[in-house]
Structure formats: structure tokens, C-alpha cells
Amino acid sequence: xxxxxxxxxxxxxxxxxxxxxxxxxxxxxxxxxxxxxxxxxxxxxxxxxxxxxxxxxxxxxxxxxxxxxxxxxxxxxxxxxxxxxxxxxxxxxxxxxxxxxxxxxxxxxxxxxxxxxxxxxxxxxxxxxxxxxxxxxxxxxxxxxxxxxxxxxxxxxxxxxxxxxxxxxxxxxxxxxxxxxxxxxxxxxxxxxxxxxxxxxxxxxxxxxxxxxxxxxxxxxxxxxxxxxxxxxxxxxxxxxxxxxxxxxxxxxxxxxxxxxxxxxxxxxxxxxxxxxxxxxxxxxxxxxxxxxxxxxxxxxxxxxxxxxxxxxxxxxxxxxxxxxxxxxxxxxxxxxxxxxxxxxxxxxxxxxxxxxxxxxxxxxxxxxxxxxxxxxxxxxxxxxxxxxxxxxxxxxxxxxxxxxxxxxxxxxxxxxxxxxxxxxxxxxxxxxxxxxxxxxxxxxxxxxxxxxxxxxxxxxxxxxxxxxxxxxxxxxxxxxxx
Amino acid sequence: xxxxxxxxxxxxxxxxxxxxxxxxxxxxxxxxxxxxxxxxxxxxxxxxxxxxxxxxxxxxxxxxxxxxxxxxxxxxxxxxxxxxxxxxxxxxxxxxxxxxxxxxxxxxxxxxxxxxxxxxxxxxxxxxxxxxxxxxxxxxxxxxxxxxxxxxxxxxxxxxxxxxxxxxxxxxxxxxxxxxxxxxxxxxxxxxxxxxxxxxxxxxxxxxxxxxxxxxxxxxxxxxxxxxxxxxxxxxxxxxxxxxxxxxxxxxxxxxxxxxxxxxxxxxxxxxxxxxxxxxxxxxxxxxxxxxxxxxxxxxxxxxxxxxxxxxxxxxxxxxxxxxxxxxxxxxxxxxxxxxxxxxxxxxxxxxxxxxxxxxxxxxxxxxxxxxxxxxxxxxxxxxxxxxxxxxxxxxxxxxxxxxxxxxxxxxxxxxxxxxxxxxxxxxxxxxxxxxxxxxxxxxxxxxxxxxxxxxxxxxxxxxxxxxxxxxxxxxxxxxxxx
Numbered sequence: 001x002x003x004x005x006x007x008x009x010x011x012x013x014x015x016x017x018x019x020x021x022x023x024x025x026x027x028x029x030x031x032x033x034x035x036x037x038x039x040x041x042x043x044x045x046x047x048x049x050x051x052x053x054x055x056x057x058x059x060x061x062x063x064x065x066x067x068x069x070x071x072x073x074x075x076x077x078x079x080x081x082x083x084x085x086x087x088x089x090x091x092x093x094x095x096x097x098x099x100x101x102x103x104x105x106x107x108x109x110x111x112x113x114x115x116x117x118x119x120x121x122x123x124x125x126x127x128x129x130x131x132x133x134x135x136x137x138x139x140x141x142x143x144x145x146x147x148x149x150x151x152x153x154x155x156x157x158x159x160x161x162x163x164x165x166x167x168x169x170x171x172x173x174x175x176x177x178x179x180x181x182x183x184x185x186x187x188x189x190x191x192x193x194x195x196x197x198x199x200x201x202x203x204x205x206x207x208x209x210x211x212x213x214x215x216x217x218x219x220x221x222x223x224x225x226x227x228x229x230x231x232x233x234x235x236x237x238x239x240x241x242x243x244x245x246x247x248x249x250x251x252x253x254x255x256x257x258x259x260x261x262x263x264x265x266x267x268x269x270x271x272x273x274x275x276x277x278x279x280x281x282x283x284x285x286x287x288x289x290x291x292x293x294x295x296x297x298x299x300x301x302x303x304x305x306x307x308x309x310x311x312x313x314x315x316x317x318x319x320x321x322x323x324x325x326x327x328x329x330x331x332x333x334x335x336x337x338x339x340x341x342x343x344x345x346x347x348x349x350x351x352x353x354x355x356x357x358x359x360x361x362x363x364x365x366x367x368x369x370x371x372x373x374x375x376x377x378x379x380x381x382x383x384x385x386x387x388x389x390x391x392x393x394x395x396x397x398x399x400x401x402x403x404x405x406x407x408x409x410x411x412x413x414x415x416x417x418x419x420x421x422x423x424x425x426x427x428x429x430x431x432x433x434x435x436x437x438x439x440x441x442x443x444x445x446x447x448x449x450x451x452x453x454x455x456x457x458x459x460x461x462x463x464x465x466x467x468x469x470x471x472x473x474x475x476x477x478x479x480x481x482x483x
Numbered sequence: 484x485x486x487x488x489x490x491x492x493x494x495x496x497x498x499x500x501x502x503x504x505x506x507x508x509x510x511x512x513x514x515x516x517x518x519x520x521x522x523x524x525x526x527x528x529x530x531x532x533x534x535x536x537x538x539x540x541x542x543x544x545x546x547x548x549x550x551x552x553x554x555x556x557x558x559x560x561x562x563x564x565x566x567x568x569x570x571x572x573x574x575x576x577x578x579x580x581x582x583x584x585x586x587x588x589x590x591x592x593x594x595x596x597x598x599x600x601x602x603x604x605x606x607x608x609x610x611x612x613x614x615x616x617x618x619x620x621x622x623x624x625x626x627x628x629x630x631x632x633x634x635x636x637x638x639x640x641x642x643x644x645x646x647x648x649x650x651x652x653x654x655x656x657x658x659x660x661x662x663x664x665x666x667x668x669x670x671x672x673x674x675x676x677x678x679x680x681x682x683x684x685x686x687x688x689x690x691x692x693x694x695x696x697x698x699x700x701x702x703x704x705x706x707x708x709x710x711x712x713x714x715x716x717x718x719x720x721x722x723x724x725x726x727x728x729x730x731x732x733x734x735x736x737x738x739x740x741x742x743x744x745x746x747x748x749x750x751x752x753x754x755x756x757x758x759x760x761x762x763x764x765x766x767x768x769x770x771x772x773x774x775x776x777x778x779x780x781x782x783x784x785x786x787x788x789x790x791x792x793x794x795x796x797x798x799x800x801x802x803x804x805x806x807x808x809x810x811x812x813x814x815x816x817x818x819x820x821x822x823x824x825x826x827x828x829x830x831x832x833x834x835x836x837x838x839x840x841x842x843x844x845x846x847x848x849x850x851x852x853x854x855x856x857x858x859x860x861x862x863x864x865x866x867x868x869x870x871x872x873x874x875x876x877x878x879x880x881x882x883x884x885x886x887x888x889x890x891x892x893x894x895x896x897x898x899x900x901x902x903x904x905x906x907x908x909x910x911x912x913x914x915x916x917x918x919x920x921x922x923x924x925x926x927x928x929x930x931x932x933x934x935x936x937x938x939x940x941x942x943x944x945x946x947x948x949x950x951x952x953x954x955x956x957x958x959x960x961x962x963x964x965x966x
Contacts, residue, residue, distance in 0.1 A: 036518070036519070036600045036601045037599075037603065037826045038596055038600030113521055118519045133870055170873075380523070383616075387616055387653070390651065
């Protein structure tokens with residue numbers, strides 16, 4: 001190993017990757033309702049701040065938090081901290097309202113429509129604008145407001161793109177990683193997501209892996225028809241939550257689907273802890289374990305035992321778990337996101353016979369009825385997000401980079417080709433869900449290094465133009481004052 | 484008179500000007516709250532539609548209504564109807580929520596913070612987007628969504644600019660006439676407005692006119708100190724609402740200030756009925772009547788009689804009024820606008836010793852206290868509008884024309900110089916408040932004709948680019964499908 005490579009390796013091992021960057025935790029009061037005046041409630045919104053690299057009026061790198069505790073995203077977006085020294089940037093990770101500890105009504109936040117109703121992307125974007133305003137008016141902005149670059153991955157990436165669209169005076173440009181802004185009604189076929197997941201499983205060294213998964217659903221349904229079968233599966237799979245009712249079976253099937261999707265999303269080339277404690281290329285890992293499934297495919301119980309053993313990759317890779325929990329990922333809030341999906345974020349999903357999942361059609365009315373039952377609300381208009389943010393029509397946008405990994409199921413709803421000179425799309429063929437925002441790693445494929453370089457170059461270009469114009473404006477001002 | 488001029492004159496006399504264009508009145512249900520989900524109330528929003536000129540998938544000319552009945556704006560924005568045949572445009576005038584008959588809670592709309600609280604510009608903009616969506620999905624949009632050009636004057640002009648900023652996928656471009664989008668905290672000195680009003684009065688044939696006005700305030704205060712003086716003034720001025728209390732005096736003084744401002748705003752070169760029934764150049768008219776004020780300036784009652792007689796220009800130009808009413812202008816809602824000024828639309832105003840008004844400083848705390856007393860709310864943040872719409876930073880905007888008449892007091896808070904290649908500013912030196920949106924008239928100064936030509940050329944340019952791109956997109960699509 002040559003010296004520079006060795007140094008890089010050591011650097012990444014001890015500093016750049018999996019390291020704990022130190023953030024100060026701060027809070028600012030924001031209104032519960034930014035757009036109406038029926039009440040004047042406020043609440044404390046959390047943000048993490050690191051000014052260790054900030055100097056010479058450098059920009060603010062502002063992560064627009066998504067559906068979980070902000071720490072989860074700060075820990076899994078090391079690229080932003082790696083980039084900060086180059087731009088002398090102040091780094092801020094801002095939590096999204098109703099997640100983590102940023103709960104407008106404390107523990108009651110999700111209990112009633114009157115409380116949970118203020119959970120919306122528009123409200124969240126305005127929260128971020130308020131925090132930016134606070135920062136720009138603080139000691140950091142004492143020489144004039146600092147330019148802001150928004151970053152985000154997944155829903156956070158959607159918010160990064162949208163905050164640039166909606167508040168271009170507050171945010172100069174945005175890096176929107178794995179942001180499925182087109183995963184909405186009539187913009188993207190409902191089947192693409194599950195097509196991609198299937199493709200990812202079928203593209204492993206064992207191309208029959210998706211066939212193995214396809215067998216799982218009828219098998220588990222046959223076995224769990226009886227109470228005995230439910231008990232057997234609960235015990236055989238060492239489930240933390242026993243399956244006792246038919247409703248539990250449905251939830252279990254949903255959980256396994258989600259687990260398989262999460263494995264695809266977190267199909268990084270090195271071990272990660274983002275969506276659970278996972279090995280490198282976790283889809284490969286599970287598919288390796290599923291090799292030879294045909295030997296037991298004739299016997300449901302044998303097959304389910306075999307399949308359950310493979311699924312341990314997801315729930316118990318460390319070997320330390322006492323039972324297997326296929327429920328929520330630590331730090332992510334599925335109920336918050338479920339509420340958002342029941343109001344604004346209606347993402348039609350379906351599954352076709354060529355997919356490795358059970359067939360399912362998209363049925364808006366059924367979906368809305370489920371929402372009404374769970375939350376007492378239904379989507380106001382399935383096209384609300386399109387009306388709000390413009391859908392495919394991004395002609396008036398500027399200074400946004402959309403990046404997508406083609407191993408990521410969400411890439412189907414992503415922006416995959418350039419929109420204009422200043423709204424670009426970067427494709428990372430070997431990338432899973434916002435791999436580019438993660439700390440650099442020796443195992444990174446060249447395409448993600450290239451994407452990170454593109455991000456850096458884009459930010460450099462936006463900032464250069466900004467500073468040039470500001471200098472010009474200031475010179476103009478001086479000239480006017482001198483007259 | 485040469486034949487073309489004669490024809491033009493006849494055309495304008497009988498068709499182009501003061502004519503009643505025929506609109507269909509329609510309603511669409513919109514949510515009371517677009518940005519939260521605490522309730523699912525809807526209400527009927529009114530809009531006027533004229534499709535007499537619409538053909539060949541022409542665009543929608545969409546007037547973003549302001550603080551009054553939409554009919555008032557439709558009747559005073561004849562330019563839009565004059566322009567419609569040239570572009571085969573569908574013309575829509577959409578009412579602003581909480582004005583005219585678009586009351587979310589009927590007669591109760593202004594009675595409680597829980598009801599009036601949904602009166603905000605953000606909610607109104609989304610209403611407009613919903614109506615545009617309805618139109619684009621109706622028979623008019625059966626060959627693909629029609630491009631939309633927003634028009635508006637004054638607050639409506641602000642909304643036209645802002646809807647393009649915030650919803651560029653719904654609105655292709657905007658003509659923002661006399662839109663004081665910079666009349667906010669720290670963007671524009673608080674005195675500019677009254678400086679301009681004073682300048683307008685001082686620029687008439689009688690340059691001492693503003694001095695006459697300046698004498699009015701101390702004089703009326705001296706006379707109305709006693710009950711006898713209050714009674715005398717009420718009778719001498721034939722006031723519809725007698726002055727009996729000290730509070731009435733303050734309101735009366737406010738009303739006279741507003742009247743003098745309205746005369747400047749409506750200082751059109753021909754008679755108009757927009758802000759009352761007024762003669763051509765009403766400021767000239769009143770100033771002509773105020774000539775020779777010095778002869779009675781030593782005697783308060785004589786002077787007030789003389790001044791009251793001049794003010795008849797404002798309240799009783801037709802000579803038909805039985806008493807003089809200096810209160811609200813028909814169709815405009817001062818209480819709705821007062822609420823908006825107490826929440827979002829905080830426009831700092833002050834008056835200096837060189838102005839023709841009484842001296843008054845801008846005092847935010849006092850202002851906010853008044854709001855709390857009247858409405859139970861105070862401005863959440865005096866910079867709210869700037870955070871929301873970007874203040875002076877319009878670098879990311881496109882396809883907007885800002886036009887301002889320099890006789891208009893609101894031009895002080897307008898955009899008076901070009902922002903970029905696609906965000907232009909047009910100045911109409913002889914123009915009062917959104918003169919350019921009014922029907923053409925033989926008395927129009929050349930500068931307003933030029934402004935209207937610029938509007939037309941801008942719209943032509945935006946639409947040409949839009950159709951070219953759409954054709955390109957469609958050809959591309961066809962090519963893709965042919966593969």
C-alpha cells in the first residue's frame with residue numbers, strides 16, 4: 001500500500017468514518033402554525049451545530065431533517081462534515097417537527113387531530129427558515145447573512161430541494177440525495193419501487209434470490225392460518241412480538257416486506273448501522289444464505305425456518321439480540337411518516353406478479369379509508385404535493401443537485417436526468433439510499449466519489465457566484481454612497 | 484381629428500373603457516387551512532370568468548384578487564380584458580378569501596381569532612393555485628394544462644409576484660402592478676410613502692397645496708377640543724357620522740389622511756370610480772379649490788369651512804350625496820386589511836416634519852399593542868413577509884414585471900429597477916396606483932401606453948418560450964414512444 005493510500009485509510013478508519021463528530025445541541029422557539037393565526041403556540045425545535053470548521057464568514061451547511069431523531073441523520077451523513085473544512089462551513093442538522101424531541105405538544109403530539117395536524121412539510125420548511133434566520137442574525141452572521149446550502153437524504157432530500165424552491169432567499173442551493181420527489185400520483189408508475197427492489201435481489205450472485213422471497217408469502221400465509229402455526233412461527237423465528245391473531249399475520253408480512261426493502265436501501269458496500277446493524281452488502285448476505293432454498297421449498301415449515309435464519313442478517317447480525325424484532329428502526333418514526341403519508345405524502349405503491357412481493361394493486365379509496373381509521377384524516381387531495389411543489393415542472397428552479405443510487409428503490413421516483421443548467425441529476429449506478437451523504441469509505445465505488453466531487457464543485461460554483469454578486473452589490477452601494 | 488384617432492376615440496368611448504365586460508360567476512370549494520390538518524372545513528371561493536376570447540388553447544389570464552370584492556378589481560382592470568383577444572386568453576378574476584362573498588365562516592368570519600386566523604397571504608395563494616388546478620383540469624384544459632399569467636394591482640400585485648415565486652409550476656409569469664413588496668421592516672424607510680403623497684400635492688399647479696393640508700391638522704384639533712367645536716364641524720362638513728367624542732376626532736383625522744392618500748392613489752388623468760367617484764386628476768381638483776387658503780388661514784373655523792368645501796371633491800363629486808362619508812371605500816375592506824397588517828403585512832409608516840401630515844414616528848410596540856386590542860393578535864414577527872417571500876432578494880425569481888407609477892405613494896415600496904433579465908421593472912412617471920391595469924383611455928400618458936406594451940411583449944415572450952418547450956417536450960415524447 002502506497003503511503004498516501006495508507007494515510008487515507010488510517011484517516012478514514014480513525015477519523016473520517018464511523019467517527020462521532022461533536023455537535024452542540026440547541027433549541028429555538030418556532031410557531032406551531034406558521035401560516036394561520038388561530039393560536040400563538042410555540043415549541044422548541046432542536047438542532048445540532050458544529051462550528052469547528054467555520055471561519056471567514058463561510059457558509060452554513062444546513063441538513064433539513066427527516067422523519068426521525070436528528071442524531072440518526074447527523075451520524076449517517078458524514079460527507080457534510082468531511083466537506084465542511086474545504087468551505088469553512090458551519091454545519092447544522094435541524095430536526096423535523098414531530099420527530100425526535102421536537103414535539104409541538106410533548107407526549108400528546110400524536111394523540112389527537114388537533115395536535116398532530118400541524119405535522120406537514122410546509123410547516124417544517126418554515127421551521128427551517130426560522131432557524132436559518134436565527135443563525136444568520138446570530139454572532140455567525142454579524143458580518144452579513146451567511147449563504148446557506150441545504151443538504152438532505154430521502155424525505156430530507158425532498159425538503160432540501162423544496163426549501164430551495166420555496167425559499168430561495170434563505171437557501172442558495174441544495175444537495176438533494178435520494179429524494180423521491182416524483183413518487184406521487186400520476187408522476188411515476190406505482191410499481192417501479194417494487195420492481196427495483198426485486199431487481200436488486202435478482203442481481204446478487206444468486207440470481208434466484210428473488211424467487212426465494214416470492215415463495216415466502218404464500219408459505220407464511222399457509223402456516224399461520226392455524227393458531228398452532230402462528231405459535232410455531234413465533235417460536236421458530238424467536239419473534240419479540242408473538243403472532244397470535246390474523247391481524248398480527250398481516251402486520252408481520254408488512255414488517256418482513258419493509259425489512260427486505262430496508263436491506264435494499266442500506267445495501268452499502270461496508271457494514272452500517274443506519275437501518276439496523278447490518279453487514280456490507282446486506283442483500284448479498286441474505287441472498288447467500290438463501291442459496292439452495294429449493295431443497296426445502298416443498299415443505300413450508302422447513303422453508304420458513306431456512307428463510308428465518310437468513311432474515312437474522314437483518315435483526316441479529318451482531319448475534320446479541322435475544323429475540324428478533326422486525327418492527328420500527330431505532331430513531332425512525334414510522335407512525336409520524338404514516339400520518340404524513342395519510343395527509344400530504346400520498347405515494348402510490350403497487351406490486352406486480354413479476355415482483356418478489358405479493359401482488360397488490362394501488363387503491364386510493366382503500367388507502368384513504370385506512371388513513372381515516374388510523375388517524376381520523378384522509379388525504380385532502382392525492383395531488384397536494386404536486387400542487388405545492390410543482391411535480392415534474394422544475395423549469396423555474398435553480399441550484400439543485402439531485403443524486404440517486406440505482407440500487408435504491410426510491411430512485412424510481414427520483415430526478416434522474418438534468419432539468420436545466422443549474423438543476424442537475426447525478427446517477428450512482430452502484431449506490432443504495434443516499435450513499436453519497438455518508439462518510440467516505442475505502443469500499444466506496446468510484447461513482448459515489450464522483451458524485452461527491454460533483455456536489456462539492458456545484459457548491460463551489462454557487463458560492464463563487466454568490467460572493468461575486470455580493471461584492472458587486474456592495475461595491476455598487478459604496479459607489480452610490482460616494483456620489 | 485384624423486380617422487384612426489376618431490375610430491379609437493369612438494371605440495374607447497363605447498367599448499374599451501367604462502364598459503361592463505360580462506363575467507360568469509363561479510365558485511369552488513377550497514380548504515380553510517391548506518397547510519395543516521387539524522380540521523377539514525372548506526368554503527366557497529368566488530371567481531369571475533370570461534371565455535369570450537378564449538380559443539386554440541390560449542392561456543389563462545388570472546387576476547389574484549386583493550382586499551375587497553373581486554368585482555371592484557374586475558371593473559378597474561380593463562387592460563386585462565383588452566389584452567385577452569390578442570392572446571386568445573381565458574380571463575379569470577379570483578376573489579381573495581375573507582373579502583367580498585368569499586367568507587370562510589360566513590358572517591362570523593371576522594368575529595373570533597379561531598375564525599379570522601386563516602386570513603393570510605399564504606392561504607390565499609394556495610386558494611388561487613387550487614382554482615388554477617380546477618380550470619386546468621376542466622374543459623378548458625382538455626388538451627393539456629393551459630399556461631397561466633397572473634395579474635394583480637397593489638396587494639393583488641404582490642400576490643401576483645408571489646404566486647410566481649412560490650408556485651412557478653402553476654403560474655408561468657406575473658404582471659405585478661404597483662406592488663409594494665418592499666414596504667416592509669428594514670427594506671424601505673418608513674417615511675417614503677408620506678414623502679411621495681406630499682410631493683404629489685406640492686407638484687400640482689398650486690405648489691402651496693401641501694402647505695394648506697399641513698395647516699389642517701392643528702386647526703381641526705383646536706376646533707374639536709370642545710363639544711361645541713365637534714358639533715360645529717359635524718354640521719359644517721355635513722358629516723354622515725357626527726363627531727361627539729375625542730376618539731371620533733382621532734378617527735376623523737385618520738379618515739381625512741386616508742382620503743388625501745386615496746386622492747393621490749387615484750390621481751388618474753380622467754374621472755374614475757375606483758376609490759370613490761372622482762374627477763380627472765383629483766389632486767389637482769382639490770388643490771385648485773385650496774388656492775387662496777392663506778386668506779382664511781388665521782381663522783380656524785373659516786379655514787375648516789374652506790377645506791371642507793375642497794374635500795367635497797372626494798365625498799361628493801357628483802353632488803348627489805346627502806352627507807359626507809369619509810369612511811370605507813365601497814368594495815374595499817379596511818377591517819380585513821387591518822387584520823392582515825396586524826399579522827403578516829406589517830408596513831412601517833411614519834411622517835416627518837417636511838410632510839403635509841402630522842408628525843408621527845413608527846413605533847412597533849405601540850402598533851402591536853393596538854393590534855392586540857383590536858384583534859387579539861399581534862404580528863408574530865415583523866419580518867414574517869420577508870422570511871416568507873424573500874424581501875429584496877429576488878435573484879432566483881423569473882418572469883415577473885413590476886410596474887410602478889411615480890405619482891403613486893406605494894411606488895416607494897415598489898421594485899423600481901430591473902432585478903435580472905427576466906424580472907423587470909417599469910416606471911410610469913405620470914402614473915398613479917396601477918394605472919396600467921385600467922382600460923386604455925385617450926387621456927393616458929405615453930408612459931402608461933409604453934408600460935402596457937411592455938406587459939404585452941413580456942407575456943408574448945414567456946408564452947412563446949413555453950409553447951416552444953412544450954412542443955419540444957412533446958416531440959421528444961413522440962420520439963421516445965416511436966423507438
